Amino acid sequence: MRLKFLFLLLAGLAALPVSADDKAALDAFAAGREQENQRNFLSAADFYLEAQVQADDPVQKANALISAARAFRKARKYGDEFDCLQKLAQGHVTRINYYEVVKRQFEIGDKFHAGHRDYYRSWLPFIKKDDRTIEIYEAAIKNAPCGPEAPEAMLRLGRLYLNDGKVDQAIRHFSEAIKLHPGTEAARYAALELSNALLTLAKRGDGDGSNAQLALEAFDTFLAKHPDDPQTDWIKRSREEIYGIIAARLCDIGKFYSKNKKYDVAQRYFTTVIRDYPSTKSTAEAENELAAINEEFRANGQEWTPEKRVFREEAFPAEHSDTLHVPGSGSRWLLPIKDTRGGLVDRNKEEVITDDML
Structure with a gap:
């Protein structure tokens, strides 16, 4: 009885109609397999892609993409193979060996980097x-x-981005290699490339000097991690070059203020150059500028002395506020407590809230 019931069930399943799309997908897949066996790989890939479009079942779609990628690979159409693999990586993560798919994508990238181009x-x-x-x-x-x-x-x-003149994007990838893969040989070379890219930006002039500071940080980091590297001599020379760029920028700012008779401000910039960057060419310029300021005052019968800046501490002024206690001020209360009495609050005194005040 059970065997008879099982036979009837299987017969009923076999009699279920197959949708037109699924039938077209199966026919296209079979045609692709036949073309692949005949070594007509591009025709096979076209049939597999047609099967992927026609299929409703996601598993069937994934199988069609895998077969299309294989056919394109045999035809040495690696760009088209990559497109199939990318669709698999984006839409069929649970149906594929994700590691192998992405690994193959890197291999295809290596082939294009080595000079391959699809025809x-x-x-x-x-x-x-x-x-x-x-x-x-x-x-x-x-x-x-x-x-x-x-x-x-x-x-x-x-x-590649450096060769295209896209320095910012190059810096982003060099920084990611250093951050995500420390200790690798690629990260070491990326640190050198990053230093060189920042040096290039600093030479162009970056307004606030941020690229020069970033270059110095990159140089110091590389020297700390690779003190015996063969490139340390270049790093040290480049660091001295950055010092010269920073000193020249500060000296130019000082000249601007000196030209506009802001001698006290100019003096601070010139003094910074002399004190912090004594081995640069700008040091002599800064000394000459300070001497010129002094000579101008003497010519007018005056003696120039730098302005002395005086700093003093002042308390916060009393202000109107309805907040009696601010969260994070050292008390155990997490929410602000409002003062319904009004009046002035002295910010210089830390108020302590006790239970009898509530």
């Missing part, structure tokens, strides 16, 4: 498509920023 048609192999190295590396790094292949990709990507 437009098999019968026009001499017409190549555009370089997709940056696009592929960016996507692969986004998919697995902490993967073992990521630091080398970040380093290469930063160098």
Whole structure:
């Protein structure tokens, strides 16, 4: 009886109609498999992609994309293979071996970095498509920023951006390689590239001198981590160059104030150059500027002395407020307590709230 019931159940399942889309997907997949067996890989990939579009079942879609990626790989159309893998990584994470998919994306990026370019048609192999190295590396790094292949990709990507003149994006990738993959060889080279990029920005002039300060931090960090590195001599020379850039900037600001008769302000900038950057060329300029200020005063029968700045401490003035206690002032109360009495609150005295006051 049980066998008869099972037979009827299986017969009923077999008789269930297959949707038109699923049937078209199965037919396209079968055609793709036949073309792949005949080594017509591009035709096979087209059939697999058609199956992916027609299929309703997500598992069937994933299988079609995997087969299309395999066919494109056999046809050496690595850019199209990457597109299939990216769809798998974004839409079928639970149905694939994610690590292997992303690892293959990095490998494709390496191939493009080495010079590979997809061709437009098999019968026009001499017409190549555009370089997709940056696009592929960016996507692969986004998919697995902490993967073992990521630091080398970040380093290469930063160098590509440097070659394109996009220094800010290069700095971002060098910094990520150093932060996410410390201790790797790629991170060491990224630190050198980062130092060089910041040095380039500092030479161009950055207004507030922030790039010069960042370059100094990068130099000091590299020397602390790699004191015996062969590149330490270059780092030290570059650091002296940065000192010269900072000193020249401060000296120019001092000249501006001196030209506008703001001698006390100018004196502070010139003194900073002489005190903090004595080995730079700007030190002599700063000394000459200070001497010129003194000579101008003497020519007018005056003696110039720098203004002395005096600092004094003053208490907070009493102010109107309805807040009796501010959270975080050392008491155990977490919420502000309002004073309904009004009047002035002395901020210089810490008020203590006791139970009998509530």
